[in-house]
Amino acid sequence: DAGVTQSPTHLIKTRGQQVTLRCSPKSGHDTxxxxxxxLGQGPQFIFQYYEEEERQRGNFPDRFSGHQxxxxxxELNVNALLLGDSALYLCASSSPGQPEETQYFGPGTxxxxx
Amino acid sequence: xxxxxxxxxxxxVSEGALVLLRCNYSSSVPPYxxxxxxxxxxxxxxxxxxxxxxxxxxxxxxxxxxxxxSETSFHLTKPxxxxxxxxxxxxxxxxxxxxxxxxxxxxxQLTVLP
Numbered sequence: 001d002a003g004v005t006q007s008p009t010h011l012i013k014t015r016g017q018q019v020t021l022r023c024s025p026k027s028g029h030d031t032x033x034x035x036x037x038x039l040g041q042g043p044q045f046i047f048q049y050y051e052e053e054e055r056q057r058g059n060f061p062d063r064f065s066g067h068q069x070x071x072x073x074x075e076l077n078v079n080a081l082l083l084g085d086s087a088l089y090l091c092a093s094s095s096p097g098q099p100e101e102t103q104y105f106g107p108g109t110x111x112x113x114x
Numbered sequence: 115x116x117x118x119x120x121x122x123x124x125x126x127v128s129e130g131a132l133v134l135l136r137c138n139y140s141s142s143v144p145p146y147x148x149x150x151x152x153x154x155x156x157x158x159x160x161x162x163x164x165x166x167x168x169x170x171x172x173x174x175x176x177x178x179x180x181x182x183x184s185e186t187s188f189h190l191t192k193p194x195x196x197x198x199x200x201x202x203x204x205x206x207x208x209x210x211x212x213x214x215x216x217x218x219x220x221x222x223q224l225t226v227l228p
Binding site: 041043094099 | 146148150155156157158159160163165204206208214215216217218219220221
């Protein structure tokens, strides 16, 4: 049973560029959430996708956008990169079949903005 | 708004000693609570979860946590630490509403001394 997968594992960009990160959910899951984890901090919720729509959004600017595909995989796009966007980006998948919707995390994509 | 406080950003124990990692939460609704572990350069792995069934929850790798509503606490314990337990531990509370976004604490780095 494949878990949550993310690509790429590492990425280096320069300020002002745009980046796309990808996530495939755990088998049987249809909901994908994205989190940003800055160095030495806990993860911060960016947004969640369900049925190809953004269901909820955290306190992140519009430079952060996403998409969910019919196969439930998802992309996170960040435009006009800032140095402060350097972080580990985590994808988590869940299923609304459980009331608590336990989230299972992928290994993350480490983004460095120079 | 939901929040999580983890007391002690760094905890050191000797191998074989009791592990106690503290977590207090704030929630306007009955919470779902989680402990995740993060090994260096990896994503988050679910240790255990509280979903309003038994207040004493057992997880993987010998960890357990007790939900105490009167103290708004969900502390993580393990009777005997092993070197392989060295990692960062995050407590999280699940948000209200349909998205069930996770709000994380700032994490506790556990060091196990030989």
